Amino acid sequence: MHQAQEPPAHPERGPHVATKRIIEFGLQPAIIVGVLVFWYFNRDLPAVYPLTILAVQLLLGALEYRYPARRDWMQARGEKSMLVAVVLVLSTATVFVAAWYDAGLAPLLSQLRTALNMDIWPHHWPILAQLFLVFFASEFIWYWVHRAEHRWRLVWRLSGHGAHHAFKRLGAINFGANHPLEMFLLVLPSALVELFFGVGIAAAGAAVLAVSQASIAHSNLRLNSKGIGWLFTTNTYHIRHHSAVLEESNTNYGCSAIVWDRMFGTFADGAVAEAGIGPTEPSLWEKFLMPLKEPQDSAIAPDR
Numbered sequence: 001m002h003q004a005q006e007p008p009a010h011p012e013r014g015p016h017v018a019t020k021r022i023i024e025f026g027l028q029p030a031i032i033v034g035v036l037v038f039w040y041f042n043r044d045l046p047a048v049y050p051l052t053i054l055a056v057q058l059l060l061g062a063l064e065y066r067y068p069a070r071r072d073w074m075q076a077r078g079e080k081s082m083l084v085a086v087v088l089v090l091s092t093a094t095v096f097v098a099a100w101y102d103a104g105l106a107p108l109l110s111q112l113r114t115a116l117n118m119d120i121w122p123h124h125w126p127i128l129a130q131l132f133l134v135f136f137a138s139e140f141i142w143y144w145v146h147r148a149e150h151r152w153r154l155v156w157r158l159s160g161h162g163a164h165h166a167f168k169r170l171g172a173i174n175f176g177a178n179h180p181l182e183m184f185l186l187v188l189p190s191a192l193v194e195l196f197f198g199v200g201i202a203a204a205g206a207a208v209l210a211v212s213q214a215s216i217a218h219s220n221l222r223l224n225s226k227g228i229g230w231l232f233t234t235n236t237y238h239i240r241h242h243s244a245v246l247e248e249s250n251t252n253y254g255c256s257a258i259v260w261d262r263m264f265g266t267f268a269d270g271a272v273a274e275a276g277i278g279p280t281e282p283s284l285w286e287k288f289l290m291p292l293k294e295p296q297d298s299a300i301a302p303d304r
């Protein structure tokens with residue numbers, strides 16, 4: 001018997017499609033340019049870092065709510081509130097960790113710079129060129145730290161990195177959903193570059209760019225990867241790194257820049273079916289205990 005074909009339930013056309021196309025191709029470049037311009041003109045303002053991160057998070061959060069790439073990844077209000085609370089506490093802790101590194105490492109690294117005759121930082125370059133230099137240099141160190149976390153079980157455990165991977169639903173807020181232990185590793189690359197080379201204010205701008213990029217990389221939005229994805233991580237690339245399948249997860253270690261993955265052979269493209277460390281998501285408490293106890297169904301932890 002012949003049956004008439006049902007029309008699609010919600011045919012997409014008009015302004016919705018146009019808005020989604022603008023988001024897909026324009027959002028990431030617009031955020032990068034907007035963050036750089038805002039930082040450039042307000043770089044002496046102490047609140048420029050938290051204000052920028054807050055604005056980027058609010059924008060991405062609102063768009064994820066209205067135009068999610070995966071509806072099943074929309075975080076419930078309770079879950080989102082818990083994540084916001086965790087991220088607020090950890091972001092505050094980051095400031096103290098950075099100050100601690102500053103006090104502890106600055107004299108040592110400054111002496112090392114002199115001893116090695118490495119007073120080579122191009123302070124005469126335009127400030128934005130210096131910013132990109134710190135950004136890519138810090139991302140180079142982070143690339144190898146992150147790769148080590150996924151290579152050796154001891155580093156995976158000690159860093160608590162598994163907790164960051166344990167979420168089954170991702171959104172922009174997940175950039176900061178890390179184990180407290182990992183704060184020491186997350187801050188380290190930029191602290192080393194800044195303090196060893198005696199960079200100055202450009203390092204603060206690079207940190208703002210890196211966190212904005214990491215927010216975009218976790219966002220639940222449909223974004224383009226072509227062109228911009230030669231240098232910068234896109235959410236397609238980073239969500240692949242969050243895959244619950246080991247082979248897919250062991251790619252794309254750059255959380256803000258992707259260029260080092262391309263250079264060192266760990267870059268991969270393509271969508272993934274599922275995020276997380278395995279079929280189920282551990283509770284918040286189980287995530288916190290991951291340095292001591294890996295959940296039983298974990299599939300992406302290094303085996304040695």
Ligand SMILES: [Zn+2]
Binds near residue numbers: 161241
């Ligand atoms: Zn990872």
